Amino acid sequence: MWLKDSSIGRKLVMSITGTFLVLFLLFHGTMNLCLVIDDIFGTTAYNWICSMLGANWYAIIGTLIIALAVVVHFAYAIVLTIQNRRARGNDRYAVEARQEGVDWASKNMLALGIIVLGFIVLHLYNFWFKMQFAELTGIHTSMFDPHDGSTIVKALFTDGWCGIVYCLLYIVWLCALWFHLSHGVWSALQTMGLSNTKWLARIKVIGTVVATLTVGLFMVVILYFLGVNIGQMCA
Amino acid sequence: MDSYIDIKVRVWRQAGPKAQGHFETYELKHVFQGASFLEMIDILNEQLISEHKDPIAFDHDCREGICGMCSMYVNGHPHGPDSAITTCQLHMRKFHDGETITVEPWRSRAFPVIKDLMVDRQAYDKIMQAGGFVSVNTGGVPDANAIPIPKPIADEAMDAASCIGCGACAAACKNGSAMLFVAAKVSQLNLLPQGKAEKHQRAKAMLQKMDELGFGNCTNTGACAAECPKQVSLTHIARLNRDFIGAKFCD
Structure with missing residues (x-):
């Protein structure tokens, strides 16, 4: 199977799963923005989306597909890294200089990916465990109603000093994600062959824009709650 | 103005493919800055021979930047710190008096060291x-x-064809991948009508051979293009990807 046995095939799997996860993040980030809108205008858009997804069959299937994409993306990353280290050989260079135009992120994609993945575990515990998991199993995993996502999120991020720590943790996560995407997005397009002398510069800009937009959507929400939290603590 | 400098050269010495290699540092006095890097190595070898030592084995041939033989990793860069040149086109004026210059062979599993x-x-x-x-x-x-x-296509094929197969791309790549070389060689033929007829078969065969020989997987870091003495562009890699994926879908 060429998606497993050829180097371009393996890279194609990385780029397709990666692109799929970015699209999911864009949806997730847009959904999160409703939290801020709800909080300012007193609407209930976020909880409406939560109830629409909830533990319905299509949301479960969607979750499983996303989980599969994460697993495949990560498993391939490990295999590719091992193969690449082996291809490099046992003797390392004594002096290694930086090349101009080579992004730091592009040389540290696995490390950044591991940071992102580590925080996903925390994130699943913080929210998914209290929402979809609780709804699915009927186990009370927290003191909150699993349907009231909006309250669960607000409770975590506006919980005094604890809230501040969580906000900072999530900001670290988002920064790692930005660096990962700043190389990942354009690299995925390049791997799919969507580049030429004109478009190489353009897909790099597209990559930066997509990375910034994706991370920005999440960052706005975190910064908003950080502000609300600090305001409450000072009051 | 070019003048004379005293330098130290820290060179990788390895007696044979299986031998354990190590660095050896040699002092070299009164080197003219107008000399090329390879001329400096020649002078150093003369000195070693006069001291009844084994001269440093290194590849070189045309000494005008077109054969691609002079594989040396100088101060952390293939072909040295200058851009878009081979080692033979590197001059001693890029170095200063008293400097220690580290010279290493290409290091990649697919490029085993023969000697030094x-x-x-x-x-x-x-x-x-x-x-x-x-x-x-x-x-x-x-x-x-x-x-x-069309002229733009002929130009692009010519740019790809400027690859001299020196190996700097694979040597600089953190993944030990030869993608830039393979991409350039595939592109120079696949772009032109004469080569187009076999473009799918060519992309598959050359990539398969690259994987088989133990080169790594390309992750688009771009170190290859940055270090390429002929400035072959990363866009050729995208073309190889496109032709290869296209070929697989046509199977």
């Missing part, structure tokens, strides 16, 4: 033999202008 700074780059020849050619049916010679080729 010489590495075995037959892997690139094998990739070429797998598909880096156009099959020609013998017969009358066709008219040169019978197949019109």
